[in-house]
Amino acid sequence: xxxxxxxxxxxxxxxxxxxxxxxxxxxxxxxxxxxxxxxxxxxxxxxxxxxxxxxxxxxxxxxxxxxxxxxxxxxxxxxxxxxxxxxxxxxxxxxxxxxxxxxxxxxxxxxxxxxxxxxxxxxxxxxxxxxxxxxxxxxxxxxxxxxxxxxxxxxxxxxxxxxxxxxxxxxxxxxxxxxxxxxxxxxxxxxxxxxxxxxxxxxxxxxxxxxxxxxxxxxxxxxxxxxxxxxxxxxxxxxxxxxxxxxxxxxxxxxxxxxxxxxxxxxxxxxxxxxx
Ligand code: C2E
Ligand code: MG
Ligand code: MG
Ligand code: MG
Numbered sequence: 001x002x003x004x005x006x007x008x009x010x011x012x013x014x015x016x017x018x019x020x021x022x023x024x025x026x027x028x029x030x031x032x033x034x035x036x037x038x039x040x041x042x043x044x045x046x047x048x049x050x051x052x053x054x055x056x057x058x059x060x061x062x063x064x065x066x067x068x069x070x071x072x073x074x075x076x077x078x079x080x081x082x083x084x085x086x087x088x089x090x091x092x093x094x095x096x097x098x099x100x101x102x103x104x105x106x107x108x109x110x111x112x113x114x115x116x117x118x119x120x121x122x123x124x125x126x127x128x129x130x131x132x133x134x135x136x137x138x139x140x141x142x143x144x145x146x147x148x149x150x151x152x153x154x155x156x157x158x159x160x161x162x163x164x165x166x167x168x169x170x171x172x173x174x175x176x177x178x179x180x181x182x183x184x185x186x187x188x189x190x191x192x193x194x195x196x197x198x199x200x201x202x203x204x205x206x207x208x209x210x211x212x213x214x215x216x217x218x219x220x221x222x223x224x225x226x227x228x229x230x231x232x233x234x235x236x237x238x239x240x241x242x243x244x245x246x247x248x249x250x251x252x253x254x255x256x257x258x259x260x261x262x263x264x265x266x267x268x269x270x271x272x273x274x275x276x
Contacts, residue, residue, distance in 0.1 A: 027076070028084050030066045035089050040064050042097045043265035046274065047115070047236065047258045050250050055275060057113035057147065058105075059258065060098040061265045062090060082121050091122040095132060099141035101268055106145075110275055115147040115179060120154040120164070129170040143175030149202065150178055152186025159192040172197035179236070184224060193231065201228045205239020208259070212244055225252045 013021070034040055044058040062078075065071045081087040098114040105112045122128060136143055148171070150158075158164040168178065179200040180193070184207055192198075203224050210217040221237070228235040237249045240259030249257060263274055 024080055024083075026069060027072060027080050028086070030069055031064075031077070031081065031084075031086055034064060034066060035086065035093065038093065039066075040090070040093060041267070042094060042101070044098075044101070044114075044268060044271060045258060045265040046263045046271070047256050048262055050255055050257055055110070055112065056256065057115055058098075058101075058271075059115040059117075059149070059265075060094050060101075061117070062094060063265075078119065082119050085121065087119045088122045088125050088128075091116070091118060092131065092135060095146075096135050096139060099136055099139035099146070102141045102145050103139060104268070105275075108275075113145050113147055114141075115149055117149045117181065118154070120150075120157050123154075123158070123164045123167055124161075129167040129174075132171065132176075133174055144177075146176045147179050147200070148176060149181040150198075151181050152183065152189075155180060155192045155196055155198070156187050156189060159189075159195055165196070168197055181238075184220070193233075198233070200234045200236060202236040202238050202258075203254075205259070208237050208239045208245055208249075209241070211248060218248065221249070222252045225249075225254050229253060 041063040043061045043063050045061060046055045047057040047059065048054060049056045062074055064077055078087070078090075081090050094116050098116050102112060102114045125131075133143070136146065158168065172178065177199045178197055179202050180198050181202045182204040183201045185204045201224070203221060207217055207221050207224070211221050212218070225235050234255045235253075236256040236258060237245075237254050238258045240246050240249065240257045240261045242261050245259075246257055246261055263271070266274075
């Protein structure tokens with residue numbers, strides 16, 4: 001049994017929820033340590049320009065293998081980090097790493113942007129924009145090389161929180177661009193597409209996955225591409241796994257492709273050959 005926060009009710013938990021709570025607190029404890037020791041890894045997944053077939057950007061994705069609890073996937077890690085507030089530290093860690101990596105790629109002659117995923121919780125912290133800009137400046141990475149990926153849920157909530165909108169504007173004015181990630185899965189609203197400083201739509205992988213199996217899905221993807229283009233957004237498709245999908249997306253006029261067909265997320269050392 002546990003005492004409910006702020007109340008006197010004693011609730012009895014099932015074995016399953018006990019296990020979940022335990023797991024959560026173990027993950028949280030190990031995560032604190034991992035952040036302290038900067039023991040998380042950053043993998044990068046290339047994005048290619050449909051027309052030139054050149055790599056134009058790399059998305060930074062967190063990877064964590066803990067020596068005690070093993071590999072923790074982002075799908076488990078991110079929600080726990082959001083609940084505990086550790087997401088801000090993950091965000092800053094990822095930003096710094098990705099900026100340093102971008103600088104290294106630039107030095108090697110690869111003109112690449114880096115894309116970092118942001119959770120709304122990070123933007124509720126104090127002076128996020130200022131902290132981010134300080135980190136970026138320290139690394140020497142041009143702000144124009146940085147993209148931040150936000151989800152529709154983020155966008156929907158940001159729309160009614162003036163302080164978050166202000167932080168986004170500050171970052172935009174400093175040269176950073178925003179990408180609307182997982183487009184189509186949430187609450188796609190024309191209002192926030194207009195209000196927020198978003199330049200790019202990334203069509204969610206579930207639509208790409210069903211595109212060849214159902215005519216309807218293909219039409220939806222085509223519709224999303226046309227909508228994006230007519231609003232002057234650049235359009236990315238994620239989760240592209242085969243040549244047929246890539247060809248169809250190119251026919252639709254999709255600007256940028258990302259997915260296993262091009263490359264899985266990997267360490268920079270593993271992407272060297274790919275960049276050549
Ligand atoms: P996302 O940003 O939408 O990233 C795309 C996910 O799809 C990644 O999973 C990627 O590895 C996977 N993926 C890429 N290409 C393909 C493909 O062709 N087929 C399939 N089936 N999957 C593909 P991952 O790395 O497990 O990340 C899952 C989610 O966790 C991300 O979705 C993002 O929302 C979140 N995430 C990852 N890293 C971070 C981070 O550093 N900060 C925050 N806030 N969230 C992160
Ligand atoms: Mg993303
Ligand atoms: Mg996505
Ligand atoms: Mg996703």
